[in-house]
Amino acid sequence: xxxxxxxxxxxxxxxxxxxxxxxxxxxxxxxxxxxxxxxxxxxxxxxxxxxxxxxxxxxxxxxxxxxxxxxxxxxxxxxxxxxxxxxxxxxxxxxxxxxxxxxxxxxxxxxxxxxxxxx
Amino acid sequence: xxxxxxxxxxxxxxxxxxxxxxxxxxxxxxxxxxxxxxxxxxxxxxxxxxxxxxxxxxxxxxxxxxxxxxxxxxxxxxxxxxxxxxxxxxxxxxxxxxxxxxxxxxxxxxxxxx
Numbered sequence: 001x002x003x004x005x006x007x008x009x010x011x012x013x014x015x016x017x018x019x020x021x022x023x024x025x026x027x028x029x030x031x032x033x034x035x036x037x038x039x040x041x042x043x044x045x046x047x048x049x050x051x052x053x054x055x056x057x058x059x060x061x062x063x064x065x066x067x068x069x070x071x072x073x074x075x076x077x078x079x080x081x082x083x084x085x086x087x088x089x090x091x092x093x094x095x096x097x098x099x100x101x102x103x104x105x106x107x108x109x110x111x112x113x114x115x116x117x118x119x
Numbered sequence: 120x121x122x123x124x125x126x127x128x129x130x131x132x133x134x135x136x137x138x139x140x141x142x143x144x145x146x147x148x149x150x151x152x153x154x155x156x157x158x159x160x161x162x163x164x165x166x167x168x169x170x171x172x173x174x175x176x177x178x179x180x181x182x183x184x185x186x187x188x189x190x191x192x193x194x195x196x197x198x199x200x201x202x203x204x205x206x207x208x209x210x211x212x213x214x215x216x217x218x219x220x221x222x223x224x225x226x227x228x229x230x231x232x233x
Contacts, residue, residue, distance in 0.1 A: 111162050
């Protein structure tokens with residue numbers, strides 16, 4: 001089945017640094033990838049839709065300058081948390097759908113997530 | 120505005136019995152519904168889905184029921200196994216295609232006891 005890989009799985013860094021998270025589709029090409037954020041004991045909240053070769057689409061309330069998304073190839077999207085602060089500490093997860101499965105309803109497949117802890 | 124709701128934050132079921140997880144939604148534009156299973160510090164794993172043109176979809180021990188008029192879906196797991204213990208999220212999207220966005224419920228933590 002479709003596999004989405006996310007790296008790193010866990011990051012601890014000091015306040016003020018920038019952190020890059022990678023999301024790769026391993027066995028399919030994804031023109032669209034999604035970035036989610038999950039706070040403890042809460043639901044997954046969509047942050048943005050990453051579009052290959054064009055600008056990402058951000059959900060309301062998500063700062064595009066804070067969360068930089070780059071989707072430079074059909075298998076890689078990156079999320080960079082710039083000048084991270086403790087309130088940015090969260091679990092970040094990416095997902096993608098395999099377009100080769102057809103245009104009909106197909107599930108999104110998720111990476112294993114990145115736990116970001118800002119000290 | 121929580122468009123997808125899972126009103127039971129937790130559920131405990133004995134091994135071998137049926138687990139029933141419920142989900143309600145408010146957006147009538149939702150057309151495709153999914154259930155995901157999630158362990159701590161891992162991404163969600165897809166379990167089963169259903170399109171709005173159906174009212175039931177079955178895959179092994181997992182069955183999803185959709186009641187469009189009530190805007191309600193449920194996931195039945197039978198028989199329940201200890202390995203089923205996890206957080207279950209229902210999700211919905213308004214249209215097909217690779218760019219359709221998912222809206223998730225708040226999750227139900229299932230504990231299957233011996």
